[in-house]
Amino acid sequence: MTIYEKIQDEIKADYYQQNYPNDGQRFVAWYLFNILHQDRNQAKDAITDGADDKQIDAIVINDDIQTVYIIQGKFISGGAVDAEPLREVLSSWMQLRDLVRLQTVSNQKLQRKLSEVAKAFEDEYEVCFELITTASLTTSAQNDLETFQKQLADISENEDFDAIITVVDEAELSRRYELALETDNPQINYTMDLSESKFMPVGIAGTQVVIAALPLKECIKIPGIKDGSLFQKNVRQSLGTSNAVNKKIRQTILGDKHKDFFFFHNGITAICNRLEIDNSKMQLYGLSVVNGCQSLNTILSCSETAKKLDETYVLFRFYEIPQRDRADLISINTNSQSAVKPRDLRSNDKRVLNLKRSFEQKFPQGYFVTKRGEMPPAEKNKKFVIDLSDLGKYLIAWHSQRPNISYGETKIFDKYFEILFKRDYKPENIQALNNWMQEVLKNWSDKNPLGLNETLLTMKAYAPYHHLYAVSLIFAIGNNKSDRVPSPNATWEAAQLNGMVDQIVKTSGRCLNTALRVASNRTLPNGAIFSPQNWIKSKQSLNDINAAIEQYIDMLPTMEGGEQQYQKLKDTISLGQEQFEYRLQAD
Known part of the structure; x- marks a missing residue:
């Protein structure tokens, strides 16, 4: 077929x-x-x-x-x-x-x-x-x-x-x-034709290695470049064609010096679980490129030119590395060809390492993922696994009250890293944010249990952070401290103690829904067209969510059976003054 x-x-x-x-x-x-x-x-x-x-x-x-x-x-x-x-x-x-x-x-x-x-x-x-x-x-x-x-x-x-x-x-x-039919982390098996390459198989430190000068036209045939699946174990994905090093790579391919590409380039490192060579055919099982993401994406962007370059090569190093920890070390230590942005290096920052150590000491069943592509051990409890990137997004949504920029890793790990990540941040608060977000995400499935506006469901990359923000607002507004931020752990413990976790998540989600509906009905100046995606990325969305929650809390006692619900909510969200702090500035 x-x-x-x-x-x-x-x-x-x-x-x-x-x-x-x-x-x-x-x-x-x-x-x-x-x-x-x-x-x-x-x-x-x-x-x-x-x-x-x-x-x-x-x-x-x-x-x-x-x-x-x-x-x-x-x-x-x-x-x-x-x-x-x-x-x-x-x-x-x-x-x-x-x-x-x-x-x-x-x-x-x-x-x-x-x-x-x-x-x-x-x-x-x-x-x-x-x-x-x-x-x-x-x-x-x-x-x-x-x-x-x-x-x-x-x-x-x-x-x-x-x-x-x-x-x-x-x-x-x-x-x-x-490839899409495979798992979320597909394993790439690929047979590479080396008939037009210059290659040499060697054994180094008990490891099977193939050093090859591969024609650029063979590079673009390797699966998983554009969709990123080839770079699962890399510390970062493509930095885009605007990257200074990538521009120079492209200039060389398209220019009259393309035959010198081999000499200008530092080479590409690929690892696999198993490697077999039969004459000029090399079978690679579990293939992953750990250094060369930028180069391969740039070569692919010039694919039609690359197909015609018969004498233009790039150095490839293929390593048979079935051990995951060894593969991670190779990935970390080989990434120096392109300028690495701060967010790619935060995994080794002392504050991050301290957070990881304190979190895993507090929750031995858990795991703090600091590196891109890192997989937690199978025996760890998934409910206690937190990713550094996710934590940054939770922190800016909750403690800076800016979920509208939670989607952008660049701002979080470049501009606001010093503000957001504190060495003494309590592991209990990390897990509380993790708990709240897990409960939030249960409502962002295709089944849509909260009846969220269909437009909101198209924005799963960023709207759930507004949902998390709304959870924090229920506690802040309920304590007349709309200018303060509640302790995540204090809110989680109070909600759990009173059996109100599900109710608070549902209420905050419906208030987010209301805020979008009100915004979409608002008349915009100069006949502008309302865009839900732009609204969710603006500060106006925060004002609208705030207003929706204030209105809900004010109206709850007047609803049928609302007095009892209101009292239970008040009992749950009432926290001491010591459980609040000023928000972290992030704008």
């Missing part, structure tokens, strides 16, 4: 038939759901296809990797597509450079998504144009793709607009689909 036939069969499901009017939209929705891991609400929200869509079928904003995906889909049975779809992608790129004009001539759904794109541009997100198709490109289309990649590279050098263009054709779509 071809990938076209697979998709055609899957989009016959009721969800696709009932929510999308044609197979073109159903194909794009299928891609968003299966490949970009958007849930069904997010996928529906992302699609902009229709009249006046300006050659943009969908827009996905991934805050975790700070990337805007502009997607054009072509659902075609067999054959090849010519350059016309690529020119449509090029058209969308040209129009995006003038967002004001584009917003005035586009349909209402695209207008709203463009307001989110504008905010992403302010935060210097990378743009990735993707042409997804169930066919293959003609030769002329491949030539046009190479031209467009070079044009985007030139513009990123001369203007503040960093973008790449990628074609997800029949072969790549099939590979991504197969």
